[in-house]
Amino acid sequence: AREDAARLDVERLETRLSEARDVLAAASRTSRDANREVFRRELKEPGCEWNGMFERLVRHREENGGNVYVPTEGNFAAGTKMRELAVWCREQRDDAAGMERTMPHRHAALEGIGFEFDLDDKWLTNYENLRRRKEERGHTRVARDESAESKTLALWVTRQRSLLRKHDEGRPSTLTPGKLRRLRDLGLRGAKKVAAWDINYNALVAFRKEHGHARVPQKYVGPDGSKSLAFWVMRMRKDYKVHKDRLNEGGERTAAREVMEERVRKLDDLGFVWRVFRKGASREDDEKHVGIIGDDADNKHRLGVNAGGIGTVDSGESVVMQEEDEDNASAEEALVDH
Structure with a gap:
């Protein structure tokens, strides 16, 4: 009997609780409707500066x-x-955050007409510069060396293309929906993931096509005004010497070794010169400066100049190897293209 009475008490309490919830929900709806009406009237209130500007935006x-x-x-x-x-x-x-908290009706009104809160002023300035450039020239390519303003815009475009690539690959990106839509509208695409080695290799292919050989002078300056190709060529000779030394030492075959061998094959096909000497210098002296690979008999690459892919440096100065970070830093593209 006690259990039955307790069960009835619980059922009565649950019923009263359900009724109270219904009353609270009805009161909340009434309050929301009242607030909505107040907000609607406030948005129509004549003489309000904010309302006037909002109406201009609607028009x-x-x-x-x-x-x-x-x-x-x-x-x-x-x-x-x-x-x-x-x-x-x-x-x-x-003021988007503060508006959403204290004036939610205004925030909602702006969202209702498609206003974008996620476009910051600095981003918009660069976007507008690129938009005008496309209208004037018909493309979104920005040369880095035109002016200081062009360099700033080129770096910004590079950053946006990198973010677009991340978005396309499903990786985290700071691009908001509004920014993403505007970049797509301009026809901007994600940057292709091209390794620095491939960039320089393609530059060497272009050099060979123009000059008929792959012997890049020590002081060669490319079309973009940089010496990146000359530095890279010297770096390849240095890397090749290290590669040969490790082969002579034996050891297990590694992924890095396979990558280097593939690169050597590609450069061989271009007639790449692996050994260079200064004019008027002895081989022994030059090997101290350049770090030339072993003896001719040990060199399997015969690349068009002399046996063993031996060439002569165009400058009388010693060939000084550049550090890797200097090589990579100068390997950037001269143009930012979509």
């Missing part, structure tokens, strides 16, 4: 085929209505 959207985006203020002359609207849009982005 701008209607006049531009549903596109709510307003270019940054730098695109408009001082004192114009569009510059005023651009400044207001920037202020809404800057």
Whole structure:
């Protein structure tokens, strides 16, 4: 009997709790409806500066085929209505977090017309520069050496392409939906993942096509104004000497050794010169400077100049090997292309 009475008490309490929840839900709906009406009236309140600017943004959207985006203020002359609207849009982005917390109806109203809060001013400035450039030239390629402004824009484009590649590969990226959409609209694509070695190898292929041989002068300056190819060629000779020394020492076959052997084969096909001497210097003296690989009889590569792929340095100065970071740093592309 006690268990039955206790069960009935529990059922009555559960019923009362359910009724209380229904009352609370109804009250919440009433409150939301009331707040919504208050917010709706506030958005229509005449004389409110924010409302006036919002209405101008709505008209701008209607006049531009549903596109709510307003270019940054730098695109408009001082004192114009569009510059005023651009400044207001920037202020809404800057205050997005506070607005969502204290004025959620305004935040919701902007979101309702497609306003993008995730476009920061610095990003937008670079985006606008690239957009204008494409309108003027028909492409998004930016040469790094045109001006300081072009260099800044080129670096920004490189960064965006890197982020696009990460996004396309499903990796974490800081690109927001708004930024992603705008970059896609410009036709910008993710950067191809090209190793520094391949970049320099392709440069050597182009050099050979132009000059008829793969003997890059020590002081050669490429079309982009850098000496990266000359540095890389010297680096390859140094790496090859290390590779040969390790082969002579024996040991297990490693992945790194296989990569080097494949690179050697590719360079052999181009007629790459593995051994170089300074004009007027003895072989013994040059081997101290350049770190030349073993004896001719031990060299299996015969690359077009002399037996053993031996060439002569065009400059009378010693060939000094560059550090790897210097080689890599100068291996950047001269143009940023989509």
